[in-house]
Amino acid sequence: MPKSDHPLNVDGQPRAFFGRRSGKRLHSGQQALYADLLPRLTISLPEDGKLDPDAIFGGKGQRILEIGYGGGEHLARQARENPETGFVGCEVFTGGIAKLVQAVAEDGLDNVRLFTDDALKLLMALPDASLHAVYLLYPDPWPKTRHHKRRFVSPTTLAELARTIGPGGCFRFATDIEDYANWTLAHILREPRFRFAPDAPGSWHQPFAGWVPTRYEQKARREGRSTSFYFSFERCEAPKAQG
Numbered sequence: 001m002p003k004s005d006h007p008l009n010v011d012g013q014p015r016a017f018f019g020r021r022s023g024k025r026l027h028s029g030q031q032a033l034y035a036d037l038l039p040r041l042t043i044s045l046p047e048d049g050k051l052d053p054d055a056i057f058g059g060k061g062q063r064i065l066e067i068g069y070g071g072g073e074h075l076a077r078q079a080r081e082n083p084e085t086g087f088v089g090c091e092v093f094t095g096g097i098a099k100l101v102q103a104v105a106e107d108g109l110d111n112v113r114l115f116t117d118d119a120l121k122l123l124m125a126l127p128d129a130s131l132h133a134v135y136l137l138y139p140d141p142w143p144k145t146r147h148h149k150r151r152f153v154s155p156t157t158l159a160e161l162a163r164t165i166g167p168g169g170c171f172r173f174a175t176d177i178e179d180y181a182n183w184t185l186a187h188i189l190r191e192p193r194f195r196f197a198p199d200a201p202g203s204w205h206q207p208f209a210g211w212v213p214t215r216y217e218q219k220a221r222r223e224g225r226s227t228s229f230y231f232s233f234e235r236c237e238a239p240k241a242q243g
């Protein structure tokens, strides 16, 4: 990928992208949907790099983005349960994209659109306050210290989330990796447009309302990681007072 295709970090350096794009071969039914339906669901970035969100969903209802939806089970369920809300899913893994395209076809979901590249590129193309919520559920943990800079949560991505989520909206984050939970809280504290106000200490271990474990949460439980962190960060009306 040419350097200029990479969004820049806050320090002006191109941000590297480490998502795995392909896995097992798609079966023939998935291949057909991939070729036929996926292009109709896919959001392409315009030449000028500015996306009109009203053109995606016709300007009606709320707009919610899920980043790294994996097999898309959570996103498809949300879309079924909230037919008036427009959902955009970002995923780069071919097998996961194919699964969600299949769910969209089987359930006749007309409120789902997909972006098949780095979610940061989509965020950077969206106007201010154009989203009501963003979900980042079990992002790749990159446990080794030297790989932490690959984590999706960074000053650059949080600044873009704060810009694109409208005041009163929220950013939901879930992980089973305590170090990533701490990493995210440390970064959120430095982003004054987000507020973390849990009901009580430890309430962040309670899943979000209506939660059904995602594929990665199920994997974590099978592997003996029994605790998860469910953070909901509110996009504040005004920056927090300093000091």
Ligand SMILES: C[S@@+](CC[C@H](N)C(=O)[O-])C[C@H]1O[C@@H](n2cnc3c(N)ncnc32)[C@H](O)[C@@H]1O
Pocket: 019, 020, 067, 068, 069, 070, 071, 090, 091, 092, 093, 096, 117, 118, 119, 120, 137, 138, 139, 140, 141, 152, 214, 215, 216, 217
């Ligand atoms: C650990 S999996 C979790 C999948 C799902 N959310 C779940 O809980 O089962 C993380 C997913 O994020 C995707 N991903 C990683 N970085 C991404 C990015 N910058 N933009 C879009 N998707 C990304 C990966 O391809 C992977 O499928």
